[in-house]
Every structure is written in C-alpha cells, then in structure tokens.
Amino acid sequence: MDFNTLDHLFYQKNTVSLAKVLLGSLLVNESDEGITSGFIVETEAYLSKNDPACHASKGKTKRNAVMFGPPGRAYVYFIYGNYYCFNVVSAVEGIGEAVLVRALEPITGVELMKKRRGDHHKITNLTSGPGKLCSAMGIDRKYNNVVLNKPPLYLIEGRTVKRSRIEISNRIGITQATDKPLRFSIKDNPFLSR
DNA sequence: CGGGAGATGGGCT
C-alpha cells in the first residue's frame, strides 16, 4: 500500500483523545462493488465508566465483545431493525470503550454511495448520520471485528483539524447519559448529522 | 422548512 495507514499504537489511547484525533482522517472501504471513502467529520466517545449509554457499561456480552478486544478494530452493530453503526475500538484490550463515527464528508465513490443509498439524495444526505454512512460505505455486520489498518476497511491520515475547529457538544440520539460533552464535530462542516 | 409517527429485527428482561 502506498499510503500511511494508522497503526495499532495510534488507536491505543484514551477514548476522548481518539474521538478528537479521528476527525479529519479518511475512512476507506475497498469492497467488491468498488472503492468508497470519506473524511470523518463527527464522532462520539463511549466510555466504560459512569456511562450507561455505552453498550459495554453492563459488562461483556456476545454482542459487545469486540469493544473489549484490542483497539484499532471495527465494532459494527445492528440497530432499529434496519441500520448499522460503525465504531472504532479504543483504549486497551479488556476495557470496553469505542468511538462512534457519526458523519463523513464523501470523497471517493460518490456514485456508488448514491447507488447504495438511493439516487435522489443530495450529497449532503449520503453520509450525514451513523446509519447513513454505513449504508453509503457498504459497512455491515461482516465488518465487525476487522482490523482497520488494511483492506478492505481502513483508516489513513487525512486532514489536520485544529483544536479551535473542533466543536464539543452532548451526544445525540441516546436516551441515557445525555448530558455528557462527548460529541466532537468539525465546526460548520456541511456534512454533519445535524 | 420542521416535527412526529412508524418501520424494523436483534438483544435482553
């Protein structure tokens, strides 16, 4: 590969730090249908302690086991009967934390994204939400537990985002622990989930 | 446009 994939050590850091530093990096999926990619513009941190919104908060189960595995892997889960959410496992093995990727700025394979999502969508509606971006990128349960440093699914260095351009707010779409400032987004980016 | 209801299926009590 002729690019700089992010390696194991990159992911082995505290989850809030990873959620911030993932902003601006490029998520790539080389699928059988073609290549899609996009810059990450919105993330959320899910923590193991004092965070009832986190899937891992009540201990390890079959569903959330990947969260407790080594950092730098994909935790993909199915939700609301229709959608997938893509997370990057963080911290160190055994802890149970991850970063939810909530929105991308589409870069490669926009036509394929439209084919997967529906042709009538505006480009700002292709990947502006966790379920939408999984659909557009072709990420489903097969990708759960894959290592994110090689094809098909990987992250590479992208844009540098200055601290002053990162907006911090409460997490979205959850019913518990809604008051924690664990959502990170690139200020005024047109591809945010809201 | 903005808000709200409904779809949908896996996981857990």
Added chain:
DNA sequence: GCCCATCTCCCGA
C-alpha cells in the same frame, strides 16, 4: 414484550 448510539416519509405551516 420492550428497548434501541436511526432514518424516511408525510403532514401542517
């Protein structure tokens, strides 16, 4: 049987 880290459509303005 109820909950859920969602999305789309449809309605009223």
